[in-house]
Amino acid sequence: MRSGRLGLGASAAVAAALALVPPASAAPRVYTVVIDKMRFGPAPVGLHVGDRIVWANKDFLRHSATAADRSFDVDLPAGKAGAVMLRKAGAIAVACKFHPGMKLQLNVAT
Amino acid sequence: MMKMLMFGGAAALILSTAATAAAPSDPQIAHIAYTAGQIDIAAGKQALARSHDKRVRAFAQEMVRDHQAVNVKALALVKKLHVTPEANPTSAALSKGAAAKLKELARLHGRAFDRAYVRNEVAYHRTVNGALRDTLIPGARNGELKSLLETGLTLFTEHQKHAEHVAAELR
Numbered sequence: 519m520r521s522g523r524l525g526l527g528a529s530a531a532v533a534a535a536l537a538l539v540p541p542a543s544a545a546p547r548v549y550t551v552v553i554d555k556m557r558f559g560p561a562p563v564g565l566h567v568g569d570r571i572v573w574a575n576k577d578f579l580r581h582s583a584t585a586a587d588r589s590f591d592v593d594l595p596a597g598k599a600g601a602v603m604l605r606k607a608g609a610i611a612v613a614c615k616f617h618p619g620m621k622l623q624l625n626v627a628t
Numbered sequence: 629m630m631k632m633l634m635f636g637g638a639a640a641l642i643l644s645t646a647a648t649a650a651a652p653s654d655p656q657i658a659h660i661a662y663t664a665g666q667i668d669i670a671a672g673k674q675a676l677a678r679s680h681d682k683r684v685r686a687f688a689q690e691m692v693r694d695h696q697a698v699n700v701k702a703l704a705l706v707k708k709l710h711v712t713p714e715a716n717p718t719s720a721a722l723s724k725g726a727a728a729k730l731k732e733l734a735r736l737h738g739r740a741f742d743r744a745y746v747r748n749e750v751a752y753h754r755t756v757n758g759a760l761r762d763t764l765i766p767g768a769r770n771g772e773l774k775s776l777l778e779t780g781l782t783l784f785t786e787h788q789k790h791a792e793h794v795a796a797e798l799r
Binding site for chain 2: 555556557577578579580596616617618619620
């Protein structure tokens with residue numbers, strides 16, 4: 519009984535450790551950034567190359583999610599969404615090409 | 629120069645007079661905001677019919693698209709709120725000034741038209757944005773109307789910057 523309990527505790531500890539340190543080949547994740555009232559929602563934290571971002575335009579205006587480095591340029595008609603895959607690491611400045619005052623910075627890790 | 633700035637200046641006078649008069653009601657605010665949008669849509673359509681400059685046309689297309697979207701939203705909102713936009717002297721004066729400006733611009737061609745159109749857009753957005761900030765937004769009682777006007781102000785501030793940018797390029 520006693521050793522069994524210990525074993526259970528030990529495997530739980532291993533599972534917890536694994537959860538804290540995901541392997542380098544962690545499955546790509548999908549994040550959503552909502553655009554509303556002429557503003558980008560907060561930039562997702564913990565982005566990695568291979569992740570996807572869904573840009574959900576809840577505004578009644580046409581917007582875009584356009585990377586300053588031209589790595590992506592998504593047209594977002596009113597009420598529509600569009601997705602991009604992050605293909606390179608680093609800081610990416612994103613703006614709406616129709617309303618350049620709308621800005622967001624993405625930080626992408628390898 | 630004076631002539632080109634005249635409409636913007638006249639609009640400023642009209643809208644600041646509105647500020648000092650009795651505070652406008654929500655139906656009047658809705659009417660003023662809608663009218664201001666229609667004026668800029670008409671100006672944009674005139675520019676699309678007359679201008680051959682790529683930058684001026686892109687700007688005019690943006691004005692028509694965005695102001696139409698705001699006005700569609702505004703109409704849906706007043707319908708939902710069972711508010712009937714109410715004609716008022718401010719809206720009437722804005723429309724009168726805009727009609728005169730359209731007529732004045734219709735006499736210009738090429739570069740002269742482009743410059744006069746964009747210069748007026750700078751002045752007009754500056755004036756309307758000032759009125760939104762100082763009179764219409766603080767005066768709006770309904771929360772949804774206020775919120776739409778606030779989004780409008782953010783949007784029209786972008787338009788003003790865009791107009792200033794194009795004006796500088798055409799100088």
